[in-house]
Amino acid sequence: MVNELIAKRVAELRTEIRRLDHLYYVEATSEVTDLQYDRLLEELKRLETEHPELASADSPTQRVGDAPVEHLVQVPHTVPMLSIDNTYSREELKAYFDRTEKLLGEPIQWVMEFKIDGVAASVRYEQGQLVTALTRGNGQVGDDITHNARTIRDLPLRLVGETPPSVLEVRGEVYMTNADLADLNLRQTEAGSEPFKNTRNVTAGTIRLLDPSIATERKLRFFCHGIGESEGLSAQDHIAFLDEVGKLGIPPTPQVQVLENSAEALKAVAVFEEEMPDLPFEVDGIVFKVNRFDQRERLGIRSKSPRWVIAYKFERYEAVTLLRSISVQVGKTGAITPVAHLQPVDIADTTVSRASLHNADEIERLDVREGDVVVVEKAGKIIPKVVRVEKHERKSELPPFRFPTHCPECSTELVRDDGGVYIRCPNPECPAQLRQRLIYFGSRPGMDIDGLGDELVELLVQRGIVSSYADLYRLTVNELADVHWLKQRKGKDGKMIDVQVGKKNAENLVAGVEASRSRGLARVLASISIRHVGPRVAQLITRQYPTLDQLQSASVEDLASIHEIGDAIAKSMHEFLHSDYGSKVFAELRAANVKLSEELPDLGDAPLAGKTLVVTGTLQHFNRDEIKALIEKLGGRASSSISKKTDYLVAGEKAGSKLTKAKSLGVNVLTEIEFKALIDS
Structure with a gap:
């Protein structure tokens, strides 16, 4: 009989190595050095060699050392692995959203995720054990790549948990990071071989190799983004599915965004194109999917692709x-x-x-x-x-x-x-920060001061003419007209020439500065480089606090209770308002007669004027965005958190903790019918 202590030690080692693999490959962190990890793995290998009766197909040692397969076998997919439609046009994307919403006949919540530039694969688990991995192939039949999939460190050989689904088939992307490709190419050239061109090419070639030891060296990775056949999952939508498979140890596709409607989805595209996040892997677009599974079923599939998903690709x-x-x-x-x-x-x-x-x-x-x-x-x-x-x-x-x-x-x-x-440089008086702040202050998203370009700002700061926002409002035509500098002329000779602002340009700039005095508090807040505060946030804040004095009296909690604001923005706004630097900025702007208030529309007898409402639970007649927009239109403030200052809680089905808190604070609770009666009165 195998010594029970040895069997216990083998089990402990397997559990610990699996945990460390998950930390390193999925969560990008580590608790041990490479040497410590290698010693644990070597101990496990030794014990399994000495006691072959303890061998297990899901042991971490089985990721390497498999014998090469003779050839790739084609295996049918249990559920067809279809391709997805794609477009390179924002207009075509909008048309797709409109067409899909019309076909379904009800609002759709979309999810947006990265289109990772790798190789599509389907990985099947039975009773928690990895049994098969296939390429997409023609969608009906794929190549069996199980021998190489077992080498992927962030793909568990056994699912986490005591009661995994009896059958779970996940679809996802096998990929390689840019850093791993750089290291691989270094090894390639040192061995006298040609370097690989890009991560997708090397991934596609590696996953189909017959010898898994080569795949082990190339450090392939996996992200799950879809589902095939399954028995035992509870998720009813895509976000819940990603959370559920993540808890089972399978890495879900990262940084997925939930978007309440197609308008938000199109805005997200614009932001993505301008501010693509820094990623360690290659992407060639973004994918939009209907979040709810029941809506996906009603939309169905075409001959080659589902109707509920589309890829927006870019060159x-x-x-x-x-x-x-x-x-x-x-x-x-x-x-x-x-x-x-x-x-x-x-x-x-x-x-x-x-x-x-x-x-x-x-x-x-x-x-x-x-x-x-x-x-x-x-x-x-x-x-x-x-x-x-x-x-x-x-x-x-x-x-x-x-x-x-x-x-x-x-x-x-x-x-x-x-x-x-x-x-960061924490010095608000830093000259470099001053230049960048002044450039943004005069830009179109800022105070929209015509003629205040980068070059002129550099010059005004360099010569000490301007050292604050308020200094702009003290500029005179005569002072500006005489400003000149040497500039290299474009062309072959590159000759230095003397450039002068001149009276006409000076008059235009002073007029632009003068016009900006009356833009209002929201524009000022969005222009003076407060962290996390842009035009949208500034508008939301000034709807609730239309004067600077009112804003300065607001607490962090007051600001955070404004719909869409949250703790981080509220803290940043409050700290700036009460810092020495912020107080100085506002005092100087006030002295320069810059308007620090907003003219709010006269709501008169609007039924919700001055009232704060919180909405919770599932509603029958409104979606969440519709009712919040209606509250603001009728003079109210749509907040996301309950407090003593809340006037009404509109509670739908499954209202939960907000309803309990409202009752404890004595807040008036309205049903949807009562809310409609209130606004119609």
């Missing part, structure tokens, strides 16, 4: 060039942003000589150094970014980039955001 363009140097810029909120200065290269009909490196963590993740050969990508309207270092082109030892510890402009010691990735 990706890449080029390889030399990274000459790295510099850092100080932004209007003090964030220190590293910039890659490149040997100019043509990408998508534009010459690119600079690319963002985002933050210090991104530099470390890429291991990018001055003098490196890098891959630069431009996708859609997204600004160029460095996606990968061609480490195999690094012919000599290059020193790592040292991120500054002090502001390059004012020498103040830099600080990192609590729990964040950004490093």
